[in-house]
Amino acid sequence: MKSDWYKNAIIYQVDTGYFMDSNGDGIGDLGGVVKHLDYIRGIGATAIWLTPFYLTPFRDHGYDVQDHLQVDPRFGDLADMVFMLEQAEELGLHVIIELILQHTSREHIWFQEARKDRSSPYRDYYIWADEPPEHDEPPMFPGVENSVWSWDDRAQQFYRHMFYHHEPDLNLACPALIKEIERIIVFWLRLGVSGFRLDAASHMVKQAGQGxxxxxxxxxxxxxxxxxxxxxxxxxxxxxxxxxxxxxxxxGDNDRLHMLLSFTLNKHMFLAFARKDARPLAKAIEEIPQPPLRACLANWLRNHDELDLGELSQAEQKEVIAAFGPAPDMYIYQRGLRRRLAPMFNNDTQRLAMAYAVLFSLPGTPIVRYGDEIGMGENLALSERNAVRTPMQWSGENNAGFSAAAAEKLIAPVINRGPNRYRLVNVNKSQIEDRSLLHLVSKMARTRLGCKEIGSGRWKMIHTQSPSILAIRYDSDGDALLMVTNLSDKKARVTIDQPDLMMLTELLGDQEYAASGTITTPCKFPVNGYGYRWFTLSKIPHSSAR
Incomplete structure (x- = not known):
């Protein structure tokens, strides 16, 4: 039987260049990832999502791939990658890498050969036009790029680029290109990766269908x-x-993606957080179709890009921006916020823990971005999405323990001012504080791993009499879970009226509550402001009639 390990995983996103520098050149590398694999496993993660490490000009943090089969010297070499995969396997960690097929760098050999002449076998790998179409999609980065078409002097044609002008789009309807992609996949599978994240997958599909x-x-x-x-x-x-x-x-019918990053839930989650009202998120969950048997959603709080609010109405966007990004320099691309999670929540550990409780209770697999588990902040002085891409804060030592290089050689400045500065917020300090965010998140993650019903079962929203309460029930083969989170800072009294009588046994809570077992319906229990309670449910045996 095929393994569905991903449906009950916890994925930790590692930004290769910003995680740990093992050789003192100021740039994070694969050796640095190896050094902290035990930390990743220790906080409860079972898989790593590794951002690009391929040969790259690094104008888009490695998403501008120059060669899919080479490790960029900044990050190490192929032997370092093999060793990292071996060490991860020994710790029980799956490794997911990026498969960037929507575009390449202009420096890629395919593009360099394609632009030489129209008869080049590589010409059909990209999308060209003598004149750009009158109507095309707007660029992904408005305010940075003016069009999705740019002129190439050598090729004497325009080439299409949905993202940056230095990232030409691939023609995924080209059979020869698909053969190249197969070679790339086989190469990394043989080395031992467990999966691929398909960057810009919806754009890929459109390009494969030629629009x-x-x-x-x-x-x-x-x-x-x-x-x-x-x-x-x-x-x-x-x-x-x-x-x-x-x-x-x-x-598809268990024959396309295994996992889908749910931007819909992410956007409505922040609307719910802004309102301190669970209903926008509950409604979004109810409207999502249950995935096929061998597929699931993937969820996150913050990722390496902007918090995209595009699906929300203008009024809803304004609510989220007012709550989490009121300053003009916090907003980007006319659609989202370029902020880290902790400062968005004013570094309130209780509220941050509530947000993680929501994440871990959602249908699908949770993803934690490096540094968010300790409450790292952003650097708004950096351009675009770079604000949320700063060195991992390991300790209060020089350069936050990230690198032994001189400060001016670092890939990005460490955060050394404000409430999220590395001397106040770092792994070492978090590990010795019993109620640190790191400890709370780790406890949730380890508990979540035992909640098999989420990965294998079906979900159902439970409507309570309190609008601030998010309550989700999971059922699988006779077992059931109830996950309850209070999005408000006010204590709530939860009333749940289920048709089948149940015993509640507490798995996890923001504090130790009174005994949770019950034989009454409707069931009533308290949840603190920004609190959370997870229960297993079991049927109450009826006594025989006398």
Missing amino acids: EIKKGFPLLNHLRDFVGLRKPDTILLGEVDVPPEQYRDYF
Whole structure:
């Protein structure tokens, strides 16, 4: 039977260049990742999502790939990658890497060969036009790029780029290019990766269909078949920012993506946080279709990009911005916030723990971004999304324990001012504080790993009499869970009226509450402001009639 390990995983996102510098050159590397694999495993993670480490000009943090088969010297070499995969496997950690197929760097050999002449075999790897179409999609980075088309003097044509002008789009309808992609996949599978995150997956599908999304889905079927035949446990995790009614198209019938990053839940989660009202998130969860048997959602609080609010109404966006990013320099691309999680919540550990309780209770697999588990902040002096990409704060020592290099050689400045400065917020300090965010998140993560019902069961929203309460029930093979979180700072009295009588046994709470077992219905119990309580449910045996 095929393993569905990803449905009950906890994924830790490691930004390779910012995590740990092992050789003193000021840049995080694969050796640094190896050094802290035990830390990642220790906080409860079972998988790593590694951001790009490929050969790159590094104009877009490695997403501008110059060669998919080489490790960039900044991050180490192929032997370092193999050693990292081996060490991760020994610790029981799966490794998911980026599969960036929507575009490459302009420096990629394919593009350099393609621009030489129109008869080049590589010309069809990219999307060209003598004149750009009159109507095309707007660029992904408005205010930074003016168009998705740029002129190339050598090629004497325009080339398309959905993202930056130095990242030309690949023509995923080209059979020869698909063969190249297969070579890349086989290479990394043989080295031992457990999965691939498909960057910009919805754009990939559209390009594969030459502008028609429906015609592009066979690419996902092909990739799923290709990895499944070679290593059945391999997963495809797609970055898909589409309305939830389209999720089924990307999952297929257990024959496309294994996991889908749910931007819908992320956006509505922050609307709920801003209002201190669970109803926007509860409604979004109810509107998401249950994934096929061998598929699931992936959820996060913050990632390495902006907090994209695009799906929300203008009024809702204003609410979130007012609550979490009121200053003009916190807003970017006319759609989102470039902030880290902790400062958005005013570094309130209780409220941050509440947010993680929501994350871990959502249907799907939780993803934790490096540094968010200790409450790292952002550096708004850095450009664009770079604000949330700063060195990991390991200790209060020089350079936050990230690197032995001189400060001016670091990939980015460490945060050394304000409430999130590294001397106040770091791993070492967090590990010795019993009620630190790190300890609370780690406890949740380890408890969540035992909640198999979330990965294998079906979910149902439980409506209570308190609008601030998010309550989700999971059922699987006779077992059941109830996950309750209070999004408000006010204590709530929760009333749950379920048709089947249940015993509640507490798994986890923000504090030790009174005995949780009950034989009455409706069931009533308190939850602190920003509190959370997780229960197992079991049927109450009826006494025989006398």
